[in-house]
Amino acid sequence: MKSILKRYRVFLIILLGLLIVTLFNKTLGLHALSVTAYSLKELLLVVPPIFILLGLLDVWVPKETMMKYMGEGSGIKGVLLAFIIGSAAAGPLYGAFPVAAVLMKKGVSFKNVLIFIGAWSTTKIPMLLFEISALGMKFALTRLLIDIPGIIIISFILSSVISKKEVKEIYENAGDLSS
Amino acid sequence: MNIILYAITLALLLFSFFKDKRKTKTALKKAWKSFSNILPQMLVVLLLVGMLLAILNEEVILKIIGVNSGWLGVFLASVVGSITLIPGFIAFPTAAMLLDGGAGYMQIGAFISSLMMVGIVTIPVEIKYFGKKITYLRNALAFLFSFLVAFIIGWVVNTL
Numbered sequence: 058m059k060s061i062l063k064r065y066r067v068f069l070i071i072l073l074g075l076l077i078v079t080l081f082n083k084t085l086g087l088h089a090l091s092v093t094a095y096s097l098k099e100l101l102l103v104v105p106p107i108f109i110l111l112g113l114l115d116v117w118v119p120k121e122t123m124m125k126y127m128g129e130g131s132g133i134k135g136v137l138l139a140f141i142i143g144s145a146a147a148g149p150l151y152g153a154f155p156v157a158a159v160l161m162k163k164g165v166s167f168k169n170v171l172i173f174i175g176a177w178s179t180t181k182i183p184m185l186l187f188e189i190s191a192l193g194m195k196f197a198l199t200r201l202l203i204d205i206p207g208i209i210i211i212s213f214i215l216s217s218v219i220s221k222k223e224v225k226e227i228y229e230n231a232g233d234l235s236s
Numbered sequence: 237m238n239i240i241l242y243a244i245t246l247a248l249l250l251f252s253f254f255k256d257k258r259k260t261k262t263a264l265k266k267a268w269k270s271f272s273n274i275l276p277q278m279l280v281v282l283l284l285v286g287m288l289l290a291i292l293n294e295e296v297i298l299k300i301i302g303v304n305s306g307w308l309g310v311f312l313a314s315v316v317g318s319i320t321l322i323p324g325f326i327a328f329p330t331a332a333m334l335l336d337g338g339a340g341y342m343q344i345g346a347f348i349s350s351l352m353m354v355g356i357v358t359i360p361v362e363i364k365y366f367g368k369k370i371t372y373l374r375n376a377l378a379f380l381f382s383f384l385v386a387f388i389i390g391w392v393v394n395t396l
Contacts, residue, residue, distance in 0.1 A: 064276045065279070067276070067280050068276055068279040068280045071280060071283045071284070072283060075283060075286075075287060085290050085291070088290040089283075089286040089287045089290035090286065091286075092285065092286035092289045093282050093283050093285070093286030093287075094286075096285060097282055100278065100282065102238055103238060103241070105267075105271070106241045106242055106244075106245035108267040108268075108271045109249060109263070109264065109267045110245055110248065111266070111267060111270060112263035112264055112265070112267030112268075112270075113248055113249065113252055113260075115263065115266050116252075116259045116260075116262050116266070117252065150321075150355050151274070151278060151281065151355070151358045151362075154361055154362060154364070154365040155271075155274055155365075157365060157366075158270070158365055159270075171370075171374070174374075175353070178352045178353045178378075179349075179352045179353055184328075187328055188328050188348075190328075191329050191331065191332045192328060192331060192335070192344075192348075195392060195393060196341070196344075196345070196389060196393065199388060199389050199392045199393075200345065200348065200349065200385060203384065203385050203388050203389075204385070207381050207384070211378065214377060215370055215373060215374055215377070218369075218373065219369065219370060226367065227365075227366060227370070230365075230367070231365065234270070234273060234364070234365065235266065235269075
């Protein structure tokens with residue numbers, strides 16, 4: 058019980074703050090609460106299956122397989138797979154981080170993990186269809202065409218400025234987070 | 237879309253269960269562990285976003301990123317996009333509405349791009365997984381990248 062309280066401490070403090078604000082400014086407070094409730098509903102709807110899939114991936118797919126297809130030296134095949142997995146995803150960016158942790162644990166190269174994060178954030182297929190209907194084909198396709206090289210370039214820059222030792226630390230930490 | 241996700245998950249879960257009950261149990265345990273690992277921070281993020289969106293209504297946003305707001309508008313649009321975290325199915329219709337209401341394509345391009353790639357409120361979660369260096373650098377690069385996106389989208393929409 059105590060540890061639960063401790064872990065949710067920040068959340069409870071902010072919630073209390075928001076409730077106090079609501080006492081003074083009802084419209085603003087209720088608006089904030091309703092937006093929060095709405096995103097919470099979205100979260101609880103989309104996130105559980107992602108985590109279950111993640112658990113299944115972790116248990117069933119051997120590290121050697123993932124390393125072969127997406128590890129160091131997997132080349133263009135690994136990049137493509139990272140794009141496909143990221144683009145097929147659903148859910149907000151913070152849902153991608155636990156998935157990234159499992160990918161790291163399975164020996165996927167750091168560059169491909171970063172590409173996966175980039176794809177998850179910007180080239181999700183379900184979202185693209187939605188973007189086309191809201192903002193038009195020209196806008197959506199232009200953005201997609203700039204984003205694909207953008208994701209690759211950002212991933213290359215990030216993985217080239219970080220040292221082998223730092224990558225090792227991130228990977229060890231990822232193992233702890235998802236075991 | 238959610239139905240497909242649930243159907244696939246359920247099918248794989250059942251398949252896994254019939255193949256190996258023990259492994260399936262481990263998988264579910266792992267799923268729960270990673271979920272409860274990230275849940276406290278996610279709740280904080282949701283609350284912060286709720287508060288931000290309540291303060292930044294359309295009128296305020298439109299004032300900042302109107303069609304004549306130029307590069308300053310692009311910059312501010314990127315800042316707003318970086319701070320807020322709106323799910324796509326709210327963000328796109330909102331963006332369409334803002335365009336109708338007088339926002340510029342460049343500004344909306346910057347807004348959408350930074351909205352998707354930069355996450356200021358999720359930085360604590362990202363650091364937990366990627367460490368400070370990668371997190372800060374990734375967000376900074378994505379922020380700069382949104383200017384390029386704005387420039388090209390503005391150019392495409394206005395000339396093609």
